[in-house]
Amino acid sequence: DAKTTQPNSMESNEEEPVHLPCNHSTISGTDYIHWYRQLPSQGPEYVIHGLTSNVNNRMASLAIAEDRKSSTLILHRATLRDAAVYYCILGSGSARQLTFGSGTQLTVLP
């Protein structure tokens, strides 16, 4: 699986936007970009995914660079409940497992 690089930690103030970056310079043409998050003491949960175009859902937006070598997860208004570890994961093909890195620990300050 292609490797991703994320900052170890980020901080945000409550109700402000958060931009979580992910570098994936060795991404292949068929790799999807997935974001999952893990709230404290919980299992990972899906946030969003995309291939080439920017994506929006009720939780977040995903901005994908034109060369696909990086992406940014955008939380439009961070809440305290968004404090979690955010994982950027690449993959393609069959229904394979997810390979988790260390992720970014997001702290949301009140």
Add this chain to the structure above:
Amino acid sequence: EPEVTQTPSHQVTQMGQEVILRCVPISNHLYFYWYRQILGQKVEFLVSFYNNEISEKSEIFDDQFSVERPDGSNFTLKIRSTKLEDSAMYFCASKGGQGATFWETQYFGPGTRLLVL
């Protein structure tokens, strides 16, 4: 919203004992997974299961581990002879119907915290 459930939420066992961790995946899902997370470390893949057989397994998933889908709803992970280093949170996940691809969402359960003494 459908969810993956796991029992028990916590299990304490003595080294060398057998444990069975249970999972009920989302009902129409066909792909099942076990992951584990040692305290303070990454989530690690253990095994994937489809069509009543193991699809892939990691190096962690040695002969001490086995998985089973004993009936139409449960998916179990058995550790035959637990070691201290098996202490971790174990997550079950499921996804997709027939022909599911990577991009389909995996749904994770809340985990079972296993402590081996």
